[in-house]
Amino acid sequence: MIRQAHVAQWKREVVSDLTRILKNNKVVAIVNVGNIPAPQLQQIKKRLRGKAEMVMARNTLINIAIEEVSKERQGLKPLKDLVGGQCALLGTDMNAFKLYREIEATRTRSAAKPGDISPEDIVIKEGETPFKPGPIVGELQKAGIPAGIEGGKVVFKKDKVLVKKGEKIPAEIAKILPKLDIYPMMIGLELMGVFEDGIIFKKDDLAITPDHYRSMIATAARNAFSLSIHIAYVTPQTIGPLLARAYREGVALGVAAAFPTKDNIKVLLAKAEANMLALASRIPGFEDERLRQRLTTVPAQQKPEELKAEEHKEEKKEEKVSEEEAAAGLSALFG
Known part of the structure; x- marks a missing residue:
């Protein structure tokens, strides 16, 4: 006799909840919830209350639910390809474009930590700074910033790309960026993809202004x-x-x-x-x-x-x- 693997009851309940969202909502989306502090995540859930339902789960459980419901909803299965990292499943009656704008509204700028992957080029421009001459000059130079003193003011001697998009942010630069009022990281939900009417929309497909x-x-x-x-x-x-x-x-x-x-x-x-x-x-x-x-x-x-x-x-x-x-x-x- 073949013994069936035991599946924990909590896993069954999570898959059942995910399946319900996939079946009962006109629009479903995969969102990345990684690196969001707990207080901010609670604020995001509060903001979405009444507009969308979000369930965080293991990626394997999300894939199982998608695989099951894809038998009934044509075009849903490719959504599995967008599941990765720390994800959540989101269901709503908003159309994909409105959902994108709602999710983007949850994102705010924050300081970078050493080792973070830069989402954009981090650039400083030639010219004066608000700093007075002092130890700050040494800190800037240690971070690889071409700083000097001219006319009693701290200046950047030339434009420089400190970190390119996709590169890790070194500790010295991460430490100095807040002093330069540069907050490169985005904290909030990141839309990975949306399923609506049999079509999978990527983030770039939805980044269109209302008047476009x-x-x-x-x-x-x-x-x-x-x-x-x-x-x-x-x-x-x-x-x-x-x-x-x-x-x-x-x-x-x-x-x-x-x-x-x-x-x-x-x-x-x-x-x-x-x-x-x-x-x-x-x-x-x-x-x-x-x-x-x-x-x-x-x-x-x-x-x-x-x-x-x-x-x-x-x-x-x-x-x-x-x-x-x-x-x-x-x-x-x-x-």
Whole structure:
């Protein structure tokens, strides 16, 4: 007879609790809880109360629960790959993006301890410091910081990377960093991955500001509107600017071809008079008394390029729309 291995009752209860969270929550996540002081961990749990449920357990038990529930929830099994270190399972009805922001809000800066892995490059910049000359100069130099005294002040002589991202922080540097008001370590929950609607989201997938997609849609709408105007694609949103542009271009063509219509006759007459006055001003003795009076009272004729610039500016002004109007018309532009 084969004897079954005895499984402690507490382990069964933990796996049962983890299984419940995996089954009953729309969104589940693996979070790293390592190196969080007990008082701060209690504050985090208090912050999440009513928003999410978190259970800390051994990684083997979390994997067993994931393996069991993955038979019912498609796409859940890859979450096992994110279990490592000191982890906890978190369940919530918040969507993945809201959960990411909630977890990031639990993280605060703290001083580094000797041997900690730096999460970022630790850099000091050339320039003055708030320190007065004294033993501090020796401490800085011992930590490998290029410090000196200039003009009665302690200064850093050049920029320097003290510790690169991913490297261990030496004891001498860890000791001096708080005096430089540098707190490189982040204390709080670290999101390893989130499962929602059959998809696993990594931390970097969720690090998006709330207005990111809204801004992208508004930009797409503006670009689509500009394209439709450029190619004369008619929609309820573009018909007004297109008709206005067609009218302006028609009037401009009529003026250029000296083809009189009721819309451009005044422009043609004004252009003819301006040309006549310009010609008269360039031929000495040609003008009569009436022309002399006109030349002294009429403003100087605008240059052709100035007229074109004004036309272009006016066209741009009429075609400009607000972000709201552009966004509202995006779907209409393309069906």
